Amino acid sequence: MRRRLINFYADILFTLVAYAALTTPCLAHAPWATLQGGHYLVKRANDGDSFHVSIQGKEYIFRLYFVDAPETTSEFRDRVEEQAN
Known part of the structure; x- marks a missing residue:
């Protein structure tokens, strides 16, 4: 009965x-x-995959999607460590 309800x-x-x-x-x-x-x-927020332009x-x-460039600072230490591995 329960399986039938889930399928429904x-x-x-x-x-x-x-x-x-x-x-x-x-669209x-x-x-x-x-x-x-x-x-x-x-x-300060500029890094390898996002930057400001006038x-x-x-x-x-500008943000480059599907580009994962290493962080330029160690502010987000866990993210930097993840990218290093």
Whole structure:
């Protein structure tokens, strides 16, 4: 009886997720923008996979996803040790 109830709820969950996936419109992607005239900003939070840039007086933070660069400080000691292994 319990297994049948679990299967019932799993079927309902699957149906709801499938319905949401099929009825959600695909979002149109904006065209790529080329930002020119930027200057690297020296910030304490800059490291190998994120950094600050100033472009036309506005500050941007760039993060490189799927890049795991070593931390530049030992502030997060457990993270530095994890990356060393």
